[in-house]
Amino acid sequence: MKTGRSLTDLATELERQAAMKKDLMVPAKRMSSVTHTSGQCNVMVEEAGGAVRYPLNDTACSQLAKRLDIPFSYFKRMRADYPELLDQNVNGWLRRNAADSYLLRTLDGRARAFLSTRYRRLDNFDLAKSVLPILQQLPGARFESVELTEARLYLKVISERTTCEVAPGDVLQAGVIVSNSEIGCGTLRVEPLLYRLVCSNGLIVCDRSMRKNHAGRALVSDDDAVLVFKDDTLEADDKAVFLKVRDMVQAAVSETTFELISEKMRKTMGIALVGNPVKVVEVLANRYALNEAECTGVLRHLIEEGDLSGYGLVNAVTGYSQDVDDYDRATEFEELGGKLLALSGGEWKQLAEAA
Structure with missing residues (x-):
């Protein structure tokens, strides 16, 4: 499993971000685009104290383009080759959409998300404060990997007392992953996690999960004012969501869930990869x-492990996740391991016999 930061470092950064973030609901008529010749996109927002410039990161740029129905490939081309044209396009569509408002999420004075006013804020600091005590109470809880990337918060916890042996000396442990995005890059998710002791591989089981999307009621705005949100505006709704998270954490590491997933792992041992290993991986890649x-x-x-079976392929995928530099992408490979467990017999046959 990909190594993250320490729990202490995570708590420190979550507290820092909670203090430095600011959320604004901005009428289209109160914002404009200003792109530097270097290619840095900015939005100017007419706040109560005067105009404030917010540089946009790539995520916010892609969301801005989507909100205004500008193809992102064209957006990037204008940003690189013709910044003035980009501003003309963005500002023209903002004027055309003058009746609309947008949720602008900022951190450290930079715009990190450009979202619909229906976006439901579920913030990482509040989630961590609610769920960490629950995770710490799991039997033999071990925080195997925690991380806060630009896109998501990840909490990956193993329950050391819930184990099984799928082969002599090959021990699996039950676990759970809680993840969330504050910037529209995914839902709040609670998913079972398998941890293989012999190689420290982690596998995320996506078909037995809770997913809470960030859609909510449309935020009511003043057509002429920029609204700054306070952290307590959604506390009651958050508590209901976090109670559901608590229940799902407990279900994810239950003996019943663990036995079902472990049995799926055992079954992959009986799938022989009789085709060409190179072709098997090509089919997987496609x-x-x-x-x-x-x-x-x-x-x-796959070759180094020397196990040309479905089990070997699953472990090759999750093992490779530890080599991936980007934590978000590494986690996607842990999820891919879980997707392989969910394949039908026919789908496994297509992989196993690739030639």
Whole structure:
């Protein structure tokens, strides 16, 4: 499993971000685009104290383009080659959409998300404050990997007392992953996690999960004013969501859930990869959009492990996740391991016999 930061470092950064973030609901008529010749996009917002410039990161740029129905490939081309044209496009559509408002999420004076006013804020600090005590109470709880990326918060916890042996000396432990995005890059999710002791691989089971999307009631705005949100505006609704998270955490590491997932792992041991291993990985790559470097990495793990079975392929995928620099992408490979467990017999046959 990909190593993250320490729990202390995570808590410190969550507290810092909670103090430095600011959320604004901005009428389209109160904002404009200003793009620097360097390609840095900014939005100017007419706040109560005067105009404030917020540089946009790539996520906010893509969301701005989506909100205004500007193809992002064209947005990036204008940003790089013709910044003035980009501003003309964005400002023109903002004027056309003058009756609309948008949720602008900022951190450290930079715009990190450009969202609909229906976006439901579920913030990482509040989630962590609610769920960490629950995770700490799991039997033999061990925080195996925690991280806060630009896109998501991840809490991956193992319950050391819930174990099984799928083969002599090959022990699996039950776990759970809680993840959330504050910037529209995914739902709040609670999912079972399998941890393989012999190689520290983690596997996320996506088909037995809770997912809470960030859609909510449309926020009511003053057509002429920029509203700054306070942290207590959604506390009551948050508590209901976090109670559901508590229940799902307990279900994710239950003996019943663990036995079902472990049995799926055992069954992959009986799937022989009788085809060409290179072709097997190519079929996998085509199905799940792996790039060339990722294909090479998965194939290397498959060959080095020397287990040409479905079980070996699952472990090659999750093992490769530890080599991936980007934590978000590494977690996607842990999820891919879980997706392989959910394949039908026919889908496994297509993989196993690739030639």
